[in-house]
């Protein structure tokens with residue numbers, strides 16, 4: 310069948326919304342809006358997937374930027390249009406509400422009516438809770454409960470005892486040493502990939518129970534009790550394990566479950582032949598977007614549904630699997646699709662990025678197949694570069710300069726880090742220019758009068774006053790001195806100082822002035838205003854008069870002051886790689902940690918690891934359309950060769 314014939318099938322079946330144009334004369338020739346046609350623009354590979362049989366389990370291996378969501382949206386609409394069954398439907402599953410809403414919007418473009426209620430588009434978690442665990446779980450886990458509402462109350466594993474004393478009823482009944490904290494049922498969860506129980510102790514810190522039991526403090530305590538009671542057989546590991554199970558079972562039977570437990574409950578339900586068949590009948594077609602994020606147990610549940618008759622379609626990119634902490638690993642999916650005989654289809658056109666960026670991403674993941682980058686090169690061959698920094702903050706200044714050079718708006722760009730600590734460190738910095746001339750920019754930003762610019766102004770002035778006071782304070786408290794406990798008063802003082810500056814004809818005068826002109830004329834007035842408020846709020850003993858200085862920063866004397874307008878003020882967003890999965894930006898700065906101690910955040914490991922750490926580098930490097938910059942610490946010659954072999958060029962900004 311020719312591409313045109315396939316397009317005709319789509320146009321004859323789909324009912325496009327007004328804003329999703331399709332050629333009027335698909336049957337014969339192109340219409341005058343052909344370029345904007347949502348059907349004609351699709352590649353043959355995309356159309357092939359949309360037309361692929363729903364009865365066959367299929368894995369659509371789609372590279373970054375290949376338009377997965379659009380294709381899934383069109384496929385869903387296409388199948389809904391052809392759907393004839395009244396009591397069964399299609400389940401389209403993803404992982405976040407935001408992603409589910411995006412799919413719904415795409416479906417509406419190609420099916421602009423109410424979606425029949427037999428179909429379900431939403432998160433996998435809601436599907437598992439709503440259709441399986443909450444519906445059938447009570448029969449397996451709350452046998453003795455004599456109340457009518459048998460749904461589970463879902464309790465987060467991080468819920469603490471402090472304001473939830475009811476959790477005391479679910480304390481692990483085992484002698485935990487006084488120096489260690491008590492364990493509650495919500496902290497305990499079962500990991501299906503290794504068949505082991507874990508105890509959760511906060512942010513990605515879980516300990517397997519046998520490791521927990523073996524800890525010296527725990528063992529010392531057990532031995533003490535054994536000696537005291539002269540009973541060597543007490544508190545053996547098997548007893549500990551039984552107590553873990555007992556604690557968990559009581560929690561479930563009273564109608565509580567953690568998010569992790571809900572999967573375990575659902576899987577138990579699906580092991581019941583009657584329930585799984587009922588569900589497979591209700592959802593004969595299940596499509597999962599971002600399938601690389603499926604955890605071991607989620608895959609097992611989908612496998613059970615497949616065995617019971619559902620046809621499964623997985624859409625995703627295994628190179629973007631970065632959720633091993635939730636037990637999602639590419640090898641689990643690969644195993645299932647090969648064991649269960651899935652048909653694999655491929656999308657290899659990247660509509661997001663230009664070729665140089667695509668080449669870097671391919672080199673990282675050793676992808677040998679030709680992936681075509683469709684975006685234009687707007688950076689004169691400099692689309693994929695690296696920069697050697699002295700310190701990480703300076704890398705952001707370099708990037709902002711690069712954005713200026715290529716006229717990319719900061720709001721269309723982002724700086725990415727692997728972990729929150731580097732993100733926070735970069736966030737404490739404002740742009741170099743702003744920090745260097747803190748007062749000049751604080752006054753201008755204050756006048757712009759947006760929430761963001763005012764916050765930035767308060768931070769700049771807070772930082773400057775901290776320097777004069779030689780105090781220490783946190784950024785989230787606007788650098789309020791640690792020794793002064795009224796942050797609110799401190800903020801009001803900063804506000805008054807800024808208003809004082811704005812009201813002063815000498816301080817608030819920047820037009821046609823060089824930096825030297827301004828510092829020369831305004832310095833005394835600035836210090837006078839600040840000192841007046843410091844004395845009022847912090848007391849006369851904190852006066853900065855006489856000690857504080859304000860000099861023109863070297864090298865800037867003859868430069869004209871940069872006057873910022875509201876339009877120009879936009880702060881560069883800094884975030885972690887995890888937060889931008891699925892997103893697109895014009896430009897991305899990927900900041901490496903300064904050394905290999907932060908293993909997964911260090912650039913050399915992004916290249917060498919060839920496992921999840923490389924995938925972090927890959928996900929970040931596939932977000933930009935036009936400009937990708939890696940910021941790395943100073944390199945040796947050997948390291949320079951290594952970074953350049955993946956296609957990044959050295960970039961020096963003058």
Ligand SMILES: Nc1ncnc2c1ncn2[C@@H]1O[C@H](COP(=O)(O)OP(=O)(O)OP(=O)(O)O)[C@@H](O)[C@H]1O
Pocket residue numbers: 350351352355371372373374375376377378379626629660661890891892893931
């Ligand atoms: N055939 C096509 N022609 C032109 N543009 C397309 C085509 N298919 C998709 N696109 C566009 O390509 C861009 C990238 O698509 P999308 O963000 O859905 O990619 P993705 O596959 O989800 O990427 P990732 O997995 O990297 O997040 C979107 O703007 C989308 O509209």
